[in-house]
Structures are given as structure tokens and as C-alpha cells.
Amino acid sequence: MGDAAEKTSVKPLTQAREVTDLLMQDIVSGQLEEGSRISELELSRRYGIGRGPLREAILRLEGMGLVVREPHVGARVVRLSRQELAEIFTMREALEGVAAREAAKNITDAELIDLGQLIDRHGRYVEENNGEAYMDQEGDYDFHYRIIKASGNQRLINLLCNELYHLIRIYRKTSKGEARPERALIEHKMIFQALQDRDGELAELLMRKHIGRARREIENAIEQ
Amino acid sequence: MGDAAEKTSVKPLTQAREVTDLLMQDIVSGQLEEGSRISELELSRRYGIGRGPLREAILRLEGMGLVVREPHVGARVVRLSRQELAEIFTMREALEGVAAREAAKNITDAELIDLGQLIDRHGRYVEENNGEAYMDQEGDYDFHYRIIKASGNQRLINLLCNELYHLIRIYRKTSKGEARPERALIEHKMIFQALQDRDGELAELLMRKHIGRARREIENAIEQ
């Protein structure tokens, strides 16, 4: 019961850590657009800190894949080609698949109820807005986040939610949202049913199909 | 056709990058044992550099998961519990599964021949040394590395070979090698056959079973 309390170490915020979050926000929100250079001097002045902490922030974001750095040249916001994005989705397919499988084992009844309500909201929204994407896809990601979290695998959660999803968010702003939200809703419902039935194998299979469809859409997109 | 040449950017080596490799070696080789503190001043003196580049090295290793840092306290070599290691193996199971699937599509005939020879060497070694683990497991990892590389998915390659495997190597030195090398050899042969047959689905299934067995051994290990 105390396993949650153990992790409750309130880390003191250093400038470097604060700026890491700010810089990440600027990147995933599109404020700093993909491929644009990141000047240490300029950003350190903008955030009102020295170059040291800012370099630490850049280093951290590089570790997350949001930033690409080249010696003696500098850092740039990452720019993903269609193929690289497809590679990420291939990984996501596999990882969220196991996340769904583990979630079927570990999800609590309370979490299941919440998830069901989320799907209901999603359904009403699609109905009322006649097939429009749910809240700019945020609702869709909410669904996925919850299942990932319910897996209980801390490393899986971290990789998917704190690394891959940020990368996907960068790309997402340059693309239209879910192409067929009704279809997504149906698949969500099926996955939910599998979780309710505690059928891990089916949950994994369905999740992989669900994400695989998105990957294929990316791969089939013309140009680049 | 020039896609390979594009990536051939010979990055200049900065002190920070050199020391990152040195420090990583010291960690994965066990020179710096798991859980031990990493003093910035001490290490910067040992490597003959300033604290700045050393901090960069630590930051990078933190991004790879080899080092854990706490504000105002310092960095330590990561220490994995049995459960955390099992979590990593769960991810590896999924990721190497898709790697095998992709490899079945993309592996070249030349790579297949090399892989076959590696298995033959492995087989002779096990025969001659009567069931002993093959070269302290390095041969086993060689097999896995090649399949991962053959997948062609750059991000998958990077995550598995440059992050997860280093973590596993830290743990490995405190554990005995493969428990049943004959069994591993059989499974390797089956995976190889699936790759030869270009049967991606089967390759994935076999790879997942293969790694799943290792994960279960970890989970069943007593204590901690």
C-alpha cells in the first residue's frame, strides 16, 4: 500500500529542470517549429538564465529525442520524415500492444469505470458533431494514456507517455486529426470490452490493429 | 541509393562525448558498481576534464537510464530491482518481436548467411564445452543484435542496442549466464529458419517466446 508513497519524493526544482519543461512546451506546442535552430545565447536570455542550465535542458530534450544536436554546430528541434514517424508508430504498435495486455491483468474496477465514461463522452461528442475528431485528438490520447498507465509497467509508461507521445505531438500539429473518428470509437469500444473481460491476448491484438491502422495511414501518405 | 551516405557524418569528438563513452564503459563493465555515487569533482579529476563536460556526460547517461540523478544530491549508477529488470524484459519481448518481424522482410541474403554461420559456431561451442554458455553470453547477444539491425528500423535499433541492452549488461555481470544454452540454441535455430522462410509472423512469435522465457526466469528468481 505504501508503494505509491515511496515514489512521492518532491524533487526540488532547479532552473535547468524548470526550463526543460518550458522548452518542451514551446517545442510540442509548435512555438518553436520543427527543424528550427535553438540558440543557447538567445534562449538563455529569453528565459533569464545562464547558458549552463539551458544546456542541461537541451541535453535532456536530446535524450528524449525532441532535439537533435551536432558538435560545434548547435541544436535543432527534431524534424521527422514520414518514414521516421512510421518507425515510431511501429514501436508504438508493439509497446501499446503489451501495455494493453498488461492492463487487462492490472486495471482496477474504478479505472475501468472511468474509462467507460470517457468512451461515452467520446461517443456523444462524435454523435453531436457529426463525425468530427474528438477535441483535436486529445480525447483519443486520453484513452491511450489511461490504458498505458493501467499497465503498471513504469518503464513502459515512461517511454510511451514521456518520449514517444511528445514526438508524435510535434508531428500532429502539422497534420489533420483522426481521419475516421467513428471507426476509432468502435475500436476503442472493442478494446474496452477486452479489458473488461480481462482478455489480455485480445486486448493486445486489438490495440495493435488499432495503432497499425494509423501507421498505415502515415505510410500511405504521399510525398516525402 | 545515397541514403546511407547521408548519415555518414563523422561527428567531431568533444571531451563531453569522449567521457560519455568512458563513463559508460566503466558502468556497464562493473568498474563503477550499481548504486554507487558519482562525484562530479572526483570523476572530472580522474578523466582530466572540467566539471562542465563531465556533467554533460552524466546528463546523457541519465537519458539512457544508466544513471539516476537527484537535485542537489548527485548522481548514482542505476540499480535495478528484479521487478524493474522484468519490466525491461517485457518491453524487450515486444520490441524484439517486431524487430524479428521486420527483419524477416528486410534481411539480406548475405546477412542470412552470416547469421547461419554464427549459429553454427554457437552450436560447435556448446557441443565442445558440453552445454556451457557461449562466450559469457556475448554470442547470444550477437545473434540478437544482428536481427535487430536487420530490421532496418533505426529507432528500434537505437532503443534496443543503445539503451536497453546496456541496462541489461549492468545486471548481467551479477548473474550467471544463460541457464540452458542448448535450449537457447534450438530456439535460435527456429528463429533463423523463420527468417529464411521470410515468415515474419512466425519469427515474431518465436522471438517473443524466446525472450519471454528469459523474463520468466527473472521473475521466478527468489528474493528482492
Add this chain to the structure above:
DNA sequence: GCCCATGAGATTGTCTACAATTATTAATTT
């Protein structure tokens, strides 16, 4: 007119010093 070399400017890499925080030790109190 185009290509290559040279040099000024700008940016990143590194070092040193200082500030802030934590860990440790010693003294004091109950």
C-alpha cells in the same frame, strides 16, 4: 562568370569562481 581561399563574426565547448543546498559533525538540552 564560377569556384576556391581567406578572414571576420558568431556560436558552441570548456574552465574557473561563486552561490545555494545538502550532509556531517559537534554541542547542547532533556
Add this chain to the structure above:
DNA sequence: AAATTAATAATTGTAGACAATCTCATGGGC
């Protein structure tokens, strides 16, 4: 004697200055 508090030492966080490298513009040669 044990526990608490205060002072000291050690370590990390941050800032600023200098060195090394790259970029870009200018000028010269073919």
C-alpha cells in the same frame, strides 16, 4: 544516554569569461 539543534564541510547549481570551431561574407584566381 538519546535526541535535537546549530555550525561546519562538502557537493551540486549557476554565472561569466575565454578558447576552439564553424559559418558566412568578401575578395582573388581561373
